[in-house]
Amino acid sequence: MKKGKISTAARREQAWGYLMIAPTIIGLIVLNVWPFIQTIYASFCKHLGFGHYKFVGLENYVSMFQDTDFWRATGNTLIFCVLTVPVGIFISLLVAILLNAKVKFKGGFRTIFFLPMVCAPAAVTMVWRWIFNSEYGILNQIFGSHIAWITDPKVALISCAIVAVWSSIGYDAVLLLSGLQNISKSYYEAASIDGASKITQFFKITLPMVSPTLFVTMIMRLMTSLKVYDLIYMMVEETNPALTSVQSLIYLFYRESFVAGSRGLGSAIAVWTVLIIGVATVFQFIGQKKWVNYEV
């Protein structure tokens, strides 16, 4: 068929196609694309109050880059990613492999590992806050230690990372498990016959075969970690002395926009966060060519 000469039937089908995706596309534009454009615009403005903005050019960006709290928040966010993504993915993969093995009560284990995902993040953090409580917390009781898990500026970020990893394992493991289950048994049988050890089988069969799923999981986990907010907000209140050592970019965004009311600056922080996520994702996509295997 030549271009521009579409039969009426095909055209009608096309129209229906657009109609079918319209709810999603309209939703995306109204709820995601348009607010994003507005955010970019707002980052060049000063918020005068109640939705009134005044264009101020790069002023927000200048004051943002001069702010030590902002750089600390950027650092905190990156450290948080380093703490959560590799460790979280590694443990999730381990859990997924164990859940894929022939063990008793496999269903039970799968449920247990998935449970944190079902719990409300706020509830999870409240429980962890008690576990971490320096005076009465079970963690310090068991180890007989006196670590101020949530309030010591040196430790608080690690505590948050522990909770983040704990709550993400279940979801990531389920994703990876589905990847593992797609690997045909025949590969392992052939490898066994050839005398390959379990370790070799893992590196030569499991890892390459699960790498597409692993890649998706990693991208998602990295994005969630870069956008971390609720967990830290719940764990570390504004009067906590550890605040500046834990505060993530989105936490800072929230405090600037909604507590201090300077939404222009808040928007600038949001744009900066989007840039970081974009760069990180681009690097991951470049990197994937080296290790992700799409051939079955």
Added chain:
Amino acid sequence: MRKISRMTAVTLSLLLLLSLTGCKASDGKTHLTFQIWDVYQRPGMQAMCDAYTAQHPDVVIDVQATSWGEYWTKLEAAAESSTLPDIFWMHTNQLLYYADFGMLADVTHLYDDVSDDYYEEHFSEISRSNASGSDGKLYGVPKDKDNGHLVYNKEMFDAAGVGYPNDDWTWDDLVSASEKIYKTTGKYGFMAYNDDQLGYWPFVYQAGGYILNDDRTKAGYTQPASVKGIEFYVGMQDCDWCPTQTYFTETTPATAFFSQVGAMYMEGNWNLPQLMENYPEMRGKWDIAKLPKCPDPVSGDGRATMSNGLCYSTGAHGKQLEAALDVIKFFGTEEAQRIQGENGAAIPAYLGAEETWRNAFDAYDEKLDLDIIFEQFDYAVQAVYNSASPVWKSQVLDQLTKVYSGDQDLMTGLEHMQKIVDTETARKLAED
């Protein structure tokens, strides 16, 4: 067939749209929403609304309570989209921001049919000032007033052989009592928490200092008297008998007090009814006292406590402005203010109706020394705010947190605080 199904789809979608817009009440009554942030005051607010609707059967008022934090985010979003609740509480921290932006209805002449000087006759100067915009007009009907006071554990004082706090107590007595309690019982003394209104503010005013000058244009953080007050307050954390701010992050002073870990802390009177209710096993073991005074103030008599007050406001462009104004007019009458007090919601702002608040404690055999709260109003200082408060308040608290955590010394912190308030205030004034 296809045409019919398409017709059905269109009709159904139209119906769906209609149902979205069709929120208008069908009973012919005027429906008003009333937004508040304190669940504990809900019964009191409901009782007032009931009294109003009894006289106006054609009005229905829906009282909605949210949390303090959520309240302001919601209210600002509502103001932006012109969907403010018909009636809502206004706080001094935010009133100027809303009023100066023309968001609130001017209620200065609401009672002109009753008396031209209704507000002057029935509300204190602090109450009126709390409800006034920068232009001097009233943007809310005064609701209540409060102040901060001392809460102490009688058993710990007895165990340590220390006399209970009394009217003559000074900072020195606070320190020596704390020391003695800590030494003899091992419990904390006064638990000095990183807060402003229920923290260092009253100590600054006791020492003769100020947070904002009289016309609220400049801060007074670096004034010698202010430094004296803050230094004393922050310094308490270094004493053995005072928990650190790290401790308070995990355990609030009230929780520590009612778990009998510490002997004293500063509380706002608005929390007393719920503390009595929530800790039945502690009733009779604790009491309240005036804040201690500064023994050697730079100026003044060393006495001060912070007093704040809320007001009832309505949006300037409300769709049911007339009806809403009539309701808040009623809320400012002696009848409504008495109902508020009798339900223990808060101390009414209406002069002469304050004592009704005592009813909140009638149910308990164990009595608190409520007189001290009413006596403290004689020298209470209006809670500190100006039109730039929403911007500087959290930044100033951040600075103090850094002082507490040792990230910066007190004087550097105070200079930062001074600068933050001064620049934000000047910037705000330049904009207006």
